[in-house]
Amino acid sequence: DAGVTQSPTHLIKTRGQQVTLRCSPKSGHDTVSWYQQALGQGPQFIFQYYEEEERQRGNFPDRFSGHQFPNYSSELNVNALLLGDSALYLCASSLGPPGENSPLHFGNGTRLTVT
Amino acid sequence: AQTVTQSQPEMSVQEAETVTLSCTYDTSESNYYLFWYKQPPSRQMILVIRQEAYKQxxxxENRFSVNFQKAAKSFSLxxxxxxxxxxxxxxxxxxNNQAGTALIFGKGTTLSVSS
Structure with missing residues (x-):
């Protein structure tokens, strides 16, 4: 039973560039959430996707956008990268619509470095 | 605003000993959940234990237990x-039960266990 998989593992980008991170949820899960974890900090909620729609969003600028595909996989896009976007990006999947409070399963994250 | 505070940035303990990690939180909601997650060097966030606020x-979970003090808004592991x-x-x-899967994390406590 495959867990949550994220790609790539590491990524280095230059300021102003755009990046796309990918996430495949745990088998059977249909909800995907994204978190940003700066070095030495706890993760911060970016947004959540269910039924291919953004259902909830944290306090992140519009440079952060996402998408969920019919197979429940998801992408996180960040435009006009800033040095402060350097972080570990975690994807978490769960079963059922927002509010069901089913357990979150996290991936190993993508480490993004912006230079 | 909802907040989670972990006041111990680092702790160390020897094998076979007992250690307690502190957490305080603030929320105006009456129905919520509290969690402890573990993040080893592999970066994957692993659920350790979960507490529903309505349960006294x-x-x-095996070697892990919590001390949930609802009135004091304290949740130690x-x-x-x-x-x-x-x-x-x-x-x-x-x-927050109304917040989908938007977890609010503390800044974390680094635990080192030595032999």
């Missing part, structure tokens, strides 16, 4: 018989 009984594999960053997290 403290949750227990006790690890008994510490093992080398418990070395990790530990995050306390809060989920």
């Amino acid at each position: 009984q403290n949750a227990t 006790k690890i008994s018989d510490s093992q080398l594999g418990d070395t990790a960053m530990y995050f306390c997290a809060l989920l």
Whole structure:
């Protein structure tokens, strides 16, 4: 039973560039959430996707956008990268619509470095 | 605003000893969940234990137990018989029942277990 998989593992980008991170949820899960974890900090909620729609969003600028595909996989896009976007990006999947409070399963994250 | 505070940035303990990690939180909601997550160097966030706010009984999972003091808004994690594999960053997290899966994390406590 495959867990949550994220790609790539590491990524280095230059300021102003755009990046796309990918996430495949745990088998059977249909909800995907994204978190940003700066070095030495706890993760911060970016947004959540269910039924291919953004259902909830944290306090992140519009440079952060996402998408969920019919197979429940998801992408996180960040435009006009800033040095402060350097972080570990975690994807978490769960079963059922927002509010069901089913357990979150996290991936190993993508480490993004912006230079 | 909802907040989670972990006041111990680092803790260390020897194998077989017991250690307690502290967490306080603030929320105006009456229905919420509290979690402890473990993040080893592999970066994957692993659920350790979960507590529903409406349950008075403290949750227990093998060597892990919590002391949930609702009135004091305190949620500490006790690890008994510490093992080398418990070395990790530990995050306390809060989920408002109305907030989908938008977990609010503390800044974490780095736990080192030595032989």
